[in-house]
Amino acid sequence: MPIDAAKALAAEPRSGEISWTRKDVQLYHLGIGAGIPATDPDELRYTLESRLHVLPSFATVAGSGSPGVISGLSMPGVDVDLARVLHGGQRLEIHRPLPTEGTATATGRIAAVYDKGKAAVLVMRTEVADADGPLWTNDAQIFVRGEGGWGGDRGPSGRLDAPAGEPDRTVERAVREDQALLYRLSGDYNPLHADPEFAKRAGFDRPILHGLCTYGITLKAVVDTLLDGDVSRVRSYTTRFAGVVFPGETLRIRMWRGQGEARVAVSAVERDDAPVLADTIVEHS
Numbered sequence: 001m002p003i004d005a006a007k008a009l010a011a012e013p014r015s016g017e018i019s020w021t022r023k024d025v026q027l028y029h030l031g032i033g034a035g036i037p038a039t040d041p042d043e044l045r046y047t048l049e050s051r052l053h054v055l056p057s058f059a060t061v062a063g064s065g066s067p068g069v070i071s072g073l074s075m076p077g078v079d080v081d082l083a084r085v086l087h088g089g090q091r092l093e094i095h096r097p098l099p100t101e102g103t104a105t106a107t108g109r110i111a112a113v114y115d116k117g118k119a120a121v122l123v124m125r126t127e128v129a130d131a132d133g134p135l136w137t138n139d140a141q142i143f144v145r146g147e148g149g150w151g152g153d154r155g156p157s158g159r160l161d162a163p164a165g166e167p168d169r170t171v172e173r174a175v176r177e178d179q180a181l182l183y184r185l186s187g188d189y190n191p192l193h194a195d196p197e198f199a200k201r202a203g204f205d206r207p208i209l210h211g212l213c214t215y216g217i218t219l220k221a222v223v224d225t226l227l228d229g230d231v232s233r234v235r236s237y238t239t240r241f242a243g244v245v246f247p248g249e250t251l252r253i254r255m256w257r258g259q260g261e262a263r264v265a266v267s268a269v270e271r272d273d274a275p276v277l278a279d280t281i282v283e284h285s
Contacts, residue, residue, distance in 0.1 A: 003120050003147050005113035007077030013109040014075075018063020018128070021101045022049050024186070028058050031183035032216035033173060042229055046220075054098040055223065056234045057216040059128070059136045060090070061186040062098070063106060073142070075110050078122065080144050082190070083202045087211040088121055088143035089158065089279075091238040095134040097231065104130040111139065114155030120147040121155060158240055160279045163263040167254035169225050172269065173217055175209060177248045183213040209245040214276055218266050221253045222282050226262050235283040242278035243268070251276065260284065 026047055029035070032055075034046035045051050073080060111125035122142040128135045176182070180193040188210055191198040199207045219237055227233045245251065250269040255262050261284065266277035 002079045003113065003122070003144065004077035005115075005120075005150070005152055008075055008110040008113055008122065009077075011076040011110065013107050015105055015107040017103060018106045019101075019103040020058075020062045022052055024062070025052060025054050025058055025100055028061055028186045028216070029055065031179070031186050032057075032213055032220060033176070033179065034220065042224065045229065049100075052100050053231050054100055055216065055220055055231055056092060056094045056098060056136070056237065057212070057219045058098060059092055059094070059138060060212050060215070061188065062128070063104070075108075075124070078110070080147060083192075083198070084145045084147070086143040086145070087140065087241055089141035089238075089240040090212065090215055091139040091236065093137045093236045094234055095136060096132075098135065099130075102130055102135075104128050104135055112155060113152065115148045115150055115152030116143075116154060117148045118146065120144045158279060160281075163256040163265070165256070167265075168257045169255045171221050171225055171253050171255075173221060173251045173253060175217070175245060175247055175249050175251060179213065179247050180207060180209050183210055188212065204244065206246060209247055211241040214241075214245050214251065214266065215239060217251060218253055218264060218277060218280070219282065222255060222262055222264060226255055226257065227284055233284045235285060237282050239264075239277045239280040242275040245276055 029046040035043050037043060045053050073085065106126055106128045108124060108126040110122055112123040114121040124140045124142060126138040184193055192202050193207050193210050196206055223229060223231055223234065245268055252267045252269050252273060254265045262282045264277065264280040264282065267273040267275055
């Protein structure tokens with residue numbers, strides 16, 4: 001069996017040093033569509049070094065830029081074809097605001113392995129801390145088609161009831177034709193997002209946008225729309241990747257205010273509001 005759940009769960013955590021600079025933060029922000037309009041004071045907080053703050057989702061690429069999905073596929077007990085892998089979901093917990101540059105220790109391990117019948121789900125947990133203490137915890141859910149069926153724990157469903165009533169705010173964000181090519185410079189070089197032939201092997205007509213790019217675009221929209229542009233208010237951010245986005249499409253981002261949280265749903269406008277992100281919650285102060 002390509003996935004040995006017992007071996008994956010028993011493996012020793014892997015630790016390594018990561019570092020990032022203001023340039024890395026700026027490149028990430030541009031990769032998720034920041035800087036439009038280029039001279040807007042609110043956008044300059046994402047692009048100009050003298051005003052720079054860090055959108056918390058930068059944590060998914062900080063340091064080496066290799067996302068939890070790629071790290072998880074290199075862990076003991078995991079030997080699968082990348083073309084059968086999808087990013088199923090993501091949870092990010094922020095312990096304190098991210099600095100614009102820094103050095104930290106990242107410790108990763110497989111925290112769970114679930115048997116969904118026709119697929120397996122791995123949860124790759126990465127905990128990051130610097131000299132002042134914990135910074136963030138990242139959980140990447142890795143969906144591997146065709147690798148389930150060994151009789152293991154199915155795990156939690158993670159599905160939530162749909163938010164009640166009309167959204168409090170709805171915004172649309174255009175995805176550039178070259179968005180995936182720009183975003184991948186932050187470290188996720190999976191050919192699924194650039195190579196048409198590889199995308200066809202994976203079952204898509206053309207390359208798709210990184211799920212974590214949509215994740216970042218969405219968090220920026222929530223921060224800018226509901227949190228007064230204050231990135232330090234974000235406490236955690238959870239989503240399920242419900243569908244794909246193709247570069248050149250438009251995202252419709254619906255937001256519902258709650259007590260200390262925002263519920264969010266994201267869809268692709270040009271495909272009759274096909275779901276993209278679901279079960280999405282931003283917890284905030």
